[in-house]
Amino acid sequence: MNVLFIEDDRMNRRVVRDMLEVAGADMEEAESAEEGLRLVDINDYDMLLVDLRMPGMDGITAIRHVRAREDAKGRVPIIVVTADTAIDLRERCIAAGADDVIFKPVAMDNLFDAMGRVLAAHGDDLLE
Known part of the structure; x- marks a missing residue:
């Protein structure tokens, strides 16, 4: 599984990266919504x-940009952290196009539960 985490805080990105690595997922990072897009x-x-609160473009706006795409990338599962x-x-968040919301500090079980729910709703497995 390949995940992009759009989050301005380096420590938050590192914590989530460590969690995803435990499950065998790959994570790329973006420090801003603009970079993520x-x-x-x-x-x-x-x-x-x-993440929702970042310098420059906020997460809700970034989600709307993704959902406005007419290609398959516009349907990628999105979880707000x-x-x-x-x-x-x-x-x-749901109105903007997010599939789920989890809260910081991120707990591994909350992250994986949300990922499982979202991927099940999209018809995929949690991790390939």
Whole structure:
């Protein structure tokens, strides 16, 4: 499984990378939404993990850009990874096109549960 994590915090990216490596998944990193969208243009991913609060473009806007694509990349599963606890956060993320939302600090079981739910909804296995 090839995952792109769009997250401005290096330590958060490292923690999630370590978790995904345990499961045998590969992870690429983007430090900004703009960089993440460029990587989506040139690479194929099985899933995107997207932070909401980043300098420049925010995660909701990045998700909308991905969902606006007319090719298969516009349907890639997306999980929001956030520390935001706003009451309407989940609804806003789903309305933007996210498949699920998990909260920081990320726990391995929460990450893998969300990945499993999202991939099952897309008809795929958690890890190939």
